Amino acid sequence: MTTETKKARGRPRVFDPDEALDKALQIFWNRGYEGASLAELTETLGVNKPSLYAAFGNKEELFMKALSKYVQGPAAFVREIVNEPTAHAVAKRFLYQAAEFLTQSSHPKGCMIVQGALSGGESAEMIKSVLMEYRAGYEKLLTQRFEQAKADGDLPSDANPAALAKYLAMLHQGMSVQATSGASEEELKTVADLALSVWPKA
């Protein structure tokens, strides 16, 4: 039930916008916002600049749309993790899935939300803050989940939900750097096990 291909007015598109956006995502993913040039984008998408602008807007908007596809696609699993039955299961699945995801060779290594625009020039300021908010977002998601776990007695009464969430977020962000530097899934999972052995018991 995708959007019905009704009567196509005017000259038909020579590219599939969804495929093109996916390729744009790949480029932004391993080059970052500033590192991805319009030249490389148009070249590998097979779409010339006017068509690209007509379809997605300027570079910033294109990045935002690629980012949106990222969080709803490959990185969507993060949102589901909080549904695990226990806080420990949440933590374990978070780190394990991160180790797998960040090292997969079917797409760029590392996390786009971490590496997309950590530093950069003035022109990346907007994107930098957007990514910061995303990072704060999933950390908050974890915090809330652990607050609930604490209320449920699933975490001890002296547990610190915010600290536990930041611990996981920090490990995830470090994993992202490590994955970009060539660390393997196994190495990251070994560290994940180590990191999890700290987990407070109810």
Add this chain to the structure above:
Amino acid sequence: MTTETKKARGRPRVFDPDEALDKALQIFWNRGYEGASLAELTETLGVNKPSLYAAFGNKEELFMKALSKYVQGPAAFVREIVNEPTAHAVAKRFLYQAAEFLTQSSHPKGCMIVQGALSGGESAEMIKSVLMEYRAGYEKLLTQRFEQAKADGDLPSDANPAALAKYLAMLHQGMSVQATSGASEEELKTVADLALSVWPKA
């Protein structure tokens, strides 16, 4: 006993190379390699481009010299940490000093070796790999220290030095991202305490 200001031939320099390099370091530190433009560099150093090139070489060489100043200056403490008497003391001081250093407001937040060039275009490839080597370098330093600790009986015989070192490196790299995103020293130290409670006892 600095280099004796002997007979100065030719027109005298209008800037102090060491001060200038320090300002360049600050810029690279919070903009990254690609995010720092020659325009911003010359502007805030108060040195015009020909003089900058004569003194330091091109942008890449300038970055390398700034990086060298970074590891020998503000980030030099890392090398000393392995001299702590126990593995646990090494780990604790590593994370604590990281928490302090990465959040200090007297200089850019985060670690230059982490954020200097994580992603980026083709032209940053060299710098990216240099920074990767630096990261691998301090991780290896920790690994060796923990191998020795294991031999000394300071770590249990089933301890995994490489995993412990990667755990710390990962936390440091995550801390760097967190610091850039506005996390405070206290928050990072709270997480450091949590992270340290995993440490194997001899």
Add this chain to the structure above:
DNA sequence: ATCTTTTTGTAACAATTGGTATATTAATTA
């Protein structure tokens, strides 16, 4: 006072950046 030597300032360089104007092409609708 002239000659070196070195740095400075201006001004330019080619290449690349993100972004568009314009005219052509290809489809549907009338």
Add this chain to the structure above:
DNA sequence: TAATTAATATACCAATTGTTACAAAAAGAT
């Protein structure tokens, strides 16, 4: 078939990227 609509391709745009030629300037050496 003519009119309309929309996407295409080429070619351009101003601004910025890193880098350098060149001539003027400021010092010591002769």
